[in-house]
Amino acid sequence: MTHVLIVEDEVNLAKEISNYLIDFNYKCTIAHTYNNALKILAENEFTILLLDLKLPDGNGLQLIQYLKKKKITSGIIVLSANDELDMRIQALDAGADDFLTKPFHLSELNARLKSLIRRNFHKGNTEIAYNEIKIDIDKKQVLINDIELVLTAKEFKLLLYFISNTGKVITKEAIGYSIWRSNSDMDVSNEIIYTHVKNLRKKLIVAGCKDYIKSIYGVGYKFDD
Template sequence: MKLLVVEDEHTLLQSILEYFTQEEFLCEGSATHADALNKIEDFSYDCIILDINLPDGNGLRLLQHLRKQKKDDAVIIISARDSLQDKITGLDYGADDYITKPFHLSELNARVKALLRRKYVHGTDTLELGNLQIELFSRTASCGQQKLSLTKSEFDLLAYLMNNPNRVVSRQAIAEHIYGDQSDNMPSFDFVYSQIKNLKRKLKEKGCDDLIQTVYGLGYKLSL
């Protein structure tokens, strides 16, 4: 699961990022309105944890922009504003939940997971192509009756390809999806080749259809 935390208080931002990284989320952080706006325009997230008091703008404007773009990223507002009207305003702007500061990280974690359960129960949790099936929330994959043992990166890669069937995706796009803004610090995208190679081997070992195609000079495509 991919998580964006928008919070200008450095200590709190780092605490949230570290906590959810341990919970096996792929986490990115933003401390400003401008940086967060760039991220939500370039990437999609399973959930966004959003502080509405930012040094260079109002977090509610980010939320409003997100909803105008018809993006369905789940959003939890975290704020010191604790009046009933503040909560109503945040929810009216399109937030899925609102939690007031201070809070326990364990409570925030429970709210994120509950929100994602609701999102995937009512949305698309299971993806299928040929005899390959993955379940996004439980992060499991199988070929027929054979369970696949995948690393976190391999599962994220497979889920990304299955969310984009019959579409060529570049190595750069894959790197940005799996590693987010950390991909900017990578000297090359050769590691994507290794991930694809390992994933294809594991699929073949479990009798999966040959779904991952290399489109030379462009990237990779998942299709029957």
């Protein structure tokens, strides 16, 4: 089982992250302070650390340095309210694997977390399967019942995002951010998301896939059995 340590002083946020991740069979531990995190780290091993940089009694960067010094191989995703390029570079230089700016969508965090786990712990095996769907992330290949389905780059990203968050309602804003916004900062219109989801859905159904993508009125979508 994947064990995640959430180092976040904002109790409410830590709780919701934990609640979201537990549904994906992660074991979550929460530390609200720097010293608390140090104590927990001394006694437990974690696959992933979700780390807030600004803690009441210390700096998250120091914690990264501590982990590197102790040769602890946990993957690190920094959660920071500071989106300065400088801060990002500092965190990544110190040894963080990913950087997510607050506020973030839980579905986005989950997708990043899964991607990090795949990169760090399943080297050479980057395949994901969901019933009749098989995805090879390195090759950017999708197989439906072992027959290749050709998707555009955006559709591929979209499918991956859905499969990372199966069973969860995903907001249009989250999809917009993950697929477009992170680069263009454009307000993604509902039409664009709708068009892309519609195209993906059609392609999947035509390829003989079950219709997993459900529209949730006024909110977004859900990929579910």
